[in-house]
Amino acid sequence: MSEPADDILTRPLGVAPPPEPGLKGRIARLRRIAAQPRAQAGAIAGALVLSIALLFLLGDPQGGEPRVVVAVTLRETAPAAAPRETVAEAPAAAEGAPAAEAPSAQRSAEEVETASGVTVVRPTGTTAPSEAVVIRVPSAPLRLAAAPDARLTERGRHGAIPKMGEGRIRPLDIYARPEEDGTGPRIAIVVSGVGIGQAATARAIALPPAVTLAFAPYGADVERAAARAREAGHEVMLQAPMEPFDYPDSDPGPQTLLSGLRPPENIDRLGWLMSRFPGFTGIVNFMGGKLMSDPGALEPVMREIGARGLGFIDDGTTPRSQAVALAARTKTPAARAEIVLDAVPRPDSIDRELARLEAMARAKGFVLASASALPLTVDRINRWAKDLDARGVRLVPASAVLRKQPLGRLSKAE
CATH class of the missing domain: 3.20.20.370 (Glycoside hydrolase/deacetylase)
Incomplete structure (x- = not known):
């Protein structure tokens, strides 16, 4: 019994049937082709000769044909904002964020200050960026006279x-x-x-x-x-x-x-x-x-x-x-x-x-x-x-x- 014809209406839109890899896949396709009317045999034979020639010349089981398989997941997305606008609006967007994130960010800042030696004196009880702060960058150690003299x-x-x-x-x-x-x-x-x-x-x-x-x-x-x-x-x-x-x-x-x-x-x-x-x-x-x-x-x-x-x-x-x-x-x-x-x-x-x-x-x-x-x-x-x-x-x-x-x-x- 012959296999059903490959009808585009029976496949998902835009998706080709996955080919079997290598020479085995090409032989399987030839067997399916042999079942079609004899009127197409001449053209098919020419294609077969060309494919085998490319296989030996290029050493590529796919006959040099470029192929890319990409998995695509469709989801609803919103238009992306410009990077400058995103940075500017970040504080306002964060108003609804959980308050627990602020101490973590503060600790990270303090760790950076400690590691670098930079001291930042902030007004008591506030971390608002608009508040005035004093930043002291450590100078190089004062060199003492060499010892022993x-x-x-x-x-x-x-x-x-x-x-x-x-x-x-x-x-x-x-x-x-x-x-x-x-x-x-x-x-x-x-x-x-x-x-x-x-x-x-x-x-x-x-x-x-x-x-x-x-x-x-x-x-x-x-x-x-x-x-x-x-x-x-x-x-x-x-x-x-x-x-x-x-x-x-x-x-x-x-x-x-x-x-x-x-x-x-x-x-x-x-x-x-x-x-x-x-x-x-x-x-x-x-x-x-x-x-x-x-x-x-x-x-x-x-x-x-x-x-x-x-x-x-x-x-x-x-x-x-x-x-x-x-x-x-x-x-x-x-x-x-x-x-x-x-x-x-x-x-x-x-x-x-x-x-x-x-x-x-x-x-x-x-x-x-x-x-x-x-x-x-x-x-x-x-x-x-x-x-x-x-x-x-x-x-x-x-x-x-x-x-x-x-x-x-x-x-x-x-």
């Missing part, structure tokens, strides 16, 4: 240590971060305990560059970590372990300066501490309640610090410290922190101390504060300092107070 270095028993240079040039002046020009209240913050643990050190180095970082002497990679901090623009200091009242139950670590040692022994220990890394502007105490309240034991240490052109920062944790009182006698630049930001290491307490620090700076013009490198403390300082300059307050390095006081005593202006 051969003019300010000598070889000690434990390695290279700082010294006063010819013409009485001091490491305090050469290695300091220059204070940028500006007016208004100033705040200096010394963050101690840096250099212990890579993650904690990286977080501290990410603080605003004007924050001074004091490195503990015991880190395995303390020299490289201090160099990275200076490359990021931070002024650095050396943290010296000093005897507390409950020593040795509380032990600050090896090479602790002790009130019971003879002065040369403490000076030798100080030499070991100073050989740990170059480029520091001065010394910060670590603990030290007993040593710092003993003038006889502390005075030779302070004298050695001043003679080497360094400064001294009392972190404010020792109520009976004699450091600043001895500074004038030993000609050592010194200052004492008025606020310890994380004396109570809780977020609400640190935030209160930061607010008090800012209020005190507005009242006095300058305040020195200290803090530890705890992740919580570093996080709260970063949050507080994010828009500090927009509030009219400047962060300055700790050397700003030390360099102006060659006798180590704070003036009334400070």
